[in-house]
Amino acid sequence: MASRPAFIDQLLAKADIRIDGDSPWDLVVHDERTFSRLLRSGSLGLGEAYMDGWLDAPALDQFFARVLSAHLDEEVRANPAMLGMIAKAVIFNMQSGRRAFTVGEVHYDLGNDLYQAMLDKSLTYTCGYWRDATTLDEAQEAKLDLVCRKLDLKRGDRVLDIGCGWGSFARHAATHYGATVVGITISKEQVALAQELCAGLPVEIRLQDYRDVHESFDHIVSLGMFEHVGRKNYRAYFDVARRCLKDGGLFLLHTIGRKDAVPPTDPWLNKYIFPGGVIPSMTQITKAVGKKFVIEDWHNFGADYDKTLMAWFANFDAGWPALEEKYGKRFYRMWKYYLLQCAGAFRARNLQLWQVVLSKEGVEGGYRSIR
Secondary structure, X not given: OOOOOXXXXXXXXXXXXXXXXXXXXXXXXXXXXXXXXXXXXXXXXXXXXXXXXXXXXXOHHHXXXXXXXXXXXXXXXXXXXXXXHHHHHHHOOOOOOOOOOHHHHHHHOOOHHHHHHHOOOOOOOOOOOOOOOOOHHHHHHHHHHHHHXXXXXXXXOEEEEEOOOOOHHHHHHHHHHOOEEXXXXXXXXXXXXXXXXXXXXXXXXXXXXXXXXXXXXXXXXXXXXXXXXXXXXXXXXXXXXXXXXXXXXXXXXXXXXXXXXXXXXXXXXXXXXXOOOOOOEHHHHHHHHOOOOEEEEEEEOOHHHHHHHHHHHHHHHHHHHHHHHHHOHHHHHHHHHHHHHHXXXXXXXXXXXXXXXEEOOOOOOOOOOOO
């Protein structure tokens, strides 16, 4: 392709990636306009070009793992789409109470059939814990039990689940530990199915923003929801947690994390997958926690998210024939790009998965880390 700028080949070569090469991580370009789109819009242009069928890669996860391991994203970061995202994050509160339900409508309300095809049998949409697991079902059950054990959950404990999804933690905690759980989510579809799945258990599922909770709980968990809070709301989020947590209780925060705070999010993911999503840095979390909590434990098992995402894609791909008529071919390419891009990011250790255990005044005698 004569119109291709030479520096693109030079840049990709740093990650051992070629255009129209023979390796599974190489790019196959079908439309020369891909390059001008990439130069103009960066990662947003790359994702949209893939969605439109302008390019392919036999193994997108391997492509992204190589790109991010070689830090190529940092070399092409200063484009209009990215600069616009940074400006919005600085000036506006993109996760205000008024906007809180947007991601529910755009992402989590897509259709329960999609998530039932993709996720494990418990419908857990967060990273599994693969230390002793060989299947997705085992990894998710192990993660849910890990959370309960880190809280030292006991029969009769009342737990707030901020961002409860389809109620998998609530069901596990109620069934196996005798806890009473209040789960809140900003997704109408999740509420409907979670209420059905939790019927007969001491579980209440609500359509509610975390800022509107004014009750007391023995413990609090938040699994995979903090990524929707936004840096302008971090202090308010931890204020709510401290207000609602009883003295002597524990708060377990399970969140994706990154090394630095820039960029606030990937423009393509923000536009098509998680509007208003922001991955926090460790510094941002500790600064927002401030004097509100004692950090008792910080556990990183981010490498497990690579396995989880690859399992989700395998399920999604296998279940696609039953979904295709409803969602369409462009959606398939978009969803595949989302799952495999994220798998590559965790494989490159560009993203992490943290479980942070917090107490209000410190656990008497010290907290015993659970793994």
